[in-house]
Amino acid sequence: MRKQKRAIVILTGAGISAESGLATFRDQDGLWEGHAVDEVATPEAFERNPELVQRFYNLRRAALATVEPNAAHRALARLQDEYGGRVTLITQNVDDLHERGGFSGAIHMHGELRRVKCEVCHWEGGWEGDLEVTTACPECGTTGHLRPDIVWFGEMPYSMDVIEAAVGSAGVFAAIGTSGLVYPAAGLVRLAKFAGAETVEINNKETAVSGTFDRCRTGPASVEVPAWVDELLAED
Ligand code: BV8
16 A cells, blocks of 8 residues: 655745846845835835835836746746645735646635736736836726736735644645745744654755755755755655
């Protein structure tokens, strides 16, 4: 009788995309054009200065075309393809590098740069290119209310029921490239420990929550994630 493989749940943050060339939030003191990121990434900021917020996301959406997935993204796709048990990937990232690295079904708990939604008719869909305050909703035609489909500070992250169910039944929980400062994402490791999971942190430096993890692998994600995946795939 084959031993049941442990369910693996992975949470990624901006650090997994850093070596692809996408800026993280807090490595360069988290400023953007002189604004604190969490000052720009809020519904109040969108209300107060929609041009600034649209520009913040237009530049990041455009940057996606200039970067490629790295070895860490590809290693997680290999894990999904070759591991004999369930692999759930939850990402705080709004880029599309997990998908372009070959992973299918990543849960984007903070939304996605390549999706927009209408605050008036609640239409939502894929979006390439810039979004301006004058852009009309394809569904209802209203202008000024088409916003990036991004979870801003003070807004409820997506799929929390699915996320909590997966973390609550994980055998292995790994946090990769996240500073562990943003909740509720940063609290998931405690739910995983409560569920009896083996917890691993992969980061290029110690974080505010490193002490919560059973194991910490310190180094660049492009090196440490493939090595960790090799170990998991070698388990019987
Ligand atoms: C909510 C979308 C309630 C935007 C983002 C006080 C205490 C506790 C909580 C709060 C508080 N005050 C307010 C809150 C709640 C708040 C929060 O946690 N604030 C923090 C800052 C204190 N949270 C919220 O508002 C959340 N919502 O609570 O809702 C609610 C309840 C009911 C009903 C309605 C509402 C919503 C949070 C989501 C905000 N949106 N993103 C955008 O992307 O533009 S968060 C943003 O931060 C990104 O998603 C990002 O992913 C996330 C976390 O950052 P990291 O990914 O960890 O990135 P960071 O730069 O911080 O770290 C990178 C790490 O990688 C570092 O450790 C670095 O060392 C490492 N690294 C770098 N290079 C490498 C590497 N590692 C390996 N290899 C490398 N090469």
